[in-house]
Amino acid sequence: MNLALRDIRHHRGRFVLTSIGLGLLLGVVISMGGIYRGLVADAMAILQSTGADLWVVQQNTNGPFAESSRIQEDLRYRIAAVPGVAQAAPLSFQSVQIERRGKPFRFFLIGYDYRPGLGLGGPPALIAGRPIAQKHYQMVVSQAMNMPLGDTIHLGLHDYTVVGITGKLVSSSGDPVAFVTLADAQDIQFKQENNAIRNDRARLDAWVAGLPGLGGAQERMLKARLAGLTESTHTVNTVVARLAPGAELGRIKAVIGRWNHLRALSTEEQVEILTKGMIEKARMQLGMFRIILLVISGVIISLIIYTSTLDKIRVIATLKLIGSQNRVIVAMILQQSLLMGLIAYFTGYVLVRLTHKNFPRRIELVPLDLQVLFVIVLVICTVASLVGIRKAMRVDPAEALGG
Amino acid sequence: MFAVEIAHLTKVYGQGETKVVAIADASFQVVPGELIAILGPSGSGKTTLLTSIGLINEPSQGRVVIDGQLLADDGWLPGVDLKRVRREKLGFIFQHHNLIPFLTALENVMVALEINGHSRAAAKARALELLAALNLSRRPHNYPAALSGGEAQRVAIARALANRPKVILADEPTAALDTENGKNVMAMLKQIAVENRSAVLVVTHDQRMVEGFDRIFEVRDGRIVKESKG
Ligand SMILES: Nc1ncnc2c1ncn2[C@@H]1O[C@H](COP(=O)(O)OP(=O)(O)OP(=O)(O)O)[C@@H](O)[C@H]1O
Ligand SMILES: [Mg+2]
Numbered sequence: 001m002n003l004a005l006r007d008i009r010h011h012r013g014r015f016v017l018t019s020i021g022l023g024l025l026l027g028v029v030i031s032m033g034g035i036y037r038g039l040v041a042d043a044m045a046i047l048q049s050t051g052a053d054l055w056v057v058q059q060n061t062n063g064p065f066a067e068s069s070r071i072q073e074d075l076r077y078r079i080a081a082v083p084g085v086a087q088a089a090p091l092s093f094q095s096v097q098i099e100r101r102g103k104p105f106r107f108f109l110i111g112y113d114y115r116p117g118l119g120l121g122g123p124p125a126l127i128a129g130r131p132i133a134q135k136h137y138q139m140v141v142s143q144a145m146n147m148p149l150g151d152t153i154h155l156g157l158h159d160y161t162v163v164g165i166t167g168k169l170v171s172s173s174g175d176p177v178a179f180v181t182l183a184d185a186q187d188i189q190f191k192q193e194n195n196a197i198r199n200d201r202a203r204l205d206a207w208v209a210g211l212p213g214l215g216g217a218q219e220r221m222l223k224a225r226l227a228g229l230t231e232s233t234h235t236v237n238t239v240v241a242r243l244a245p246g247a248e249l250g251r252i253k254a255v256i257g258r259w260n261h262l263r264a265l266s267t268e269e270q271v272e273i274l275t276k277g278m279i280e281k282a283r284m285q286l287g288m289f290r291i292i293l294l295v296i297s298g299v300i301i302s303l304i305i306y307t308s309t310l311d312k313i314r315v316i317a318t319l320k321l322i323g324s325q326n327r328v329i330v331a332m333i334l335q336q337s338l339l340m341g342l343i344a345y346f347t348g349y350v351l352v353r354l355t356h357k358n359f360p361r362r363i364e365l366v367p368l369d370l371q372v373l374f375v376i377v378l379v380i381c382t383v384a385s386l387v388g389i390r391k392a393m394r395v396d397p398a399e400a401l402g403g
Numbered sequence: 404m405f406a407v408e409i410a411h412l413t414k415v416y417g418q419g420e421t422k423v424v425a426i427a428d429a430s431f432q433v434v435p436g437e438l439i440a441i442l443g444p445s446g447s448g449k450t451t452l453l454t455s456i457g458l459i460n461e462p463s464q465g466r467v468v469i470d471g472q473l474l475a476d477d478g479w480l481p482g483v484d485l486k487r488v489r490r491e492k493l494g495f496i497f498q499h500h501n502l503i504p505f506l507t508a509l510e511n512v513m514v515a516l517e518i519n520g521h522s523r524a525a526a527k528a529r530a531l532e533l534l535a536a537l538n539l540s541r542r543p544h545n546y547p548a549a550l551s552g553g554e555a556q557r558v559a560i561a562r563a564l565a566n567r568p569k570v571i572l573a574d575e576p577t578a579a580l581d582t583e584n585g586k587n588v589m590a591m592l593k594q595i596a597v598e599n600r601s602a603v604l605v606v607t608h609d610q611r612m613v614e615g616f617d618r619i620f621e622v623r624d625g626r627i628v629k630e631s632k633g
Contacts, residue, residue: 323490
């Protein structure tokens, strides 16, 4: 006969409600773990879908995800010429926030070389439509953008039409991703309205004209160079490269690193930058909350088990009186505690399972995390029951006699 | 061999100012099947005597022997599993039935059997048999709260009898019952003594309840002052 279950059966309402309450708490713990895993997965998503071996960025930066990095587009040819590099292609990244249907709408825009066989870092497998096929005004969006094929969106100076939809892909800050050609991305990023260009040009011209001691020809040349520089849109955030089989990553990194103004990062280094730098704080924050919530759960379980032991002092005394072994009494208390933990854990788990798709940020439920939490919950329940067990062990069988 | 044997049993509570000698130098022997009444006014030490014999109250001095096994000799004998002796050889009945509120009548009897190593099926069979013998077959699945005082006390008796104990200790088993139910319980205890060959020690302060007992001990201020035949 299981005394723990009989006791619970006697006031199952209280027990079940408490367990479910704890389940909500554990649900938060589970989802926080899931949010952290989601953050990691989101942060790595673009890195992984790009599939490059090498990321060339501006010197002294951790670009392009953690910091802004600007390099010249035509470096791709120099990088491609390094022995061991199989392919190199430029990428441009920018966060865009526009107004859509009266609401702010944020997404992450990637510009890539759309020409088949020449680009890297374009959209992963499409689930609808087709890839970008021309240099301008076409767009591939990720599912999360909620844009049907044929929909248009106004960016910078032009309208862009959705021609393809790719699966769920988000930026490291969780925004959905859209792809345009590199030329379009540069336009959207750098090209100003004609009026603004005219203003800037007039300002520069006035400044050049004001410089003393310039001849007419020099002045004209300077104006043209300055206009070329300031109006140039041939800047990208990174050039990514794939290495030929058997190529030595370290050597190629060193070669590129020796060039002025550049830094070459391996995929591992990017992972390191993303996890250590960007997610570490979130990890610690979430981890701390999880620990606090688990401690609270432990305290609650321990209080409940303790008070339910107090309620049973007479029962425990009677059991001792009629000669029950200590293990019978310990098992009764411990099993209740464990059962409470089990119900709470599965309540929390089912809750998160059913709702995790509806969270604003991705919740990634990793089996190992869930298993570890399960063991932790069991340990907490065991420890929490000790106070009650200690109390029970001290009960004098003579206490069963009183009226 | 005696079922119960006490010699120079003394129990002192507290020290110094608060010292109370609850039992002073009590000695007697009880044979199997004997029905003993312990009579005395409130505070005379009846419960203390019973709980010392029942191995839940450590004697200060003197000896306690149950079924030939020496258990206390100026305090518990070291290395003895008192719980085991209690569950195998002793049965307890109290003024308040002390049933476990979250177990049914049947389960209350079964639990005493299961902790003594009986299988669930064996425990159930024996418990049903006991409930039937105590005229409780109609309510095996009632919780104690849904039993009358007399029924609850009979379930408690069934539990005390479960492991066929050598000794049954009853402390005011009729105090919470009306006269008729009280008489019934006493009659059952007599029957048990005869049929089970158990030594039955019943504490009471109701003179009218002790007719038909084999011997009556009268206790005053912790001393057995009179022993008489019933
Ligand atoms: N745990 C204890 N600590 C200190 N003194 C106690 C304790 N238990 C009993 N006593 C004292 O020992 C004496 C005998 O008590 P006991 O309970 O044995 O009397 P009793 O004959 O059973 O009385 P009643 O008829 O009221 O049940 C009393 O003076 C009581 O105050
Ligand atoms: Mg008493």
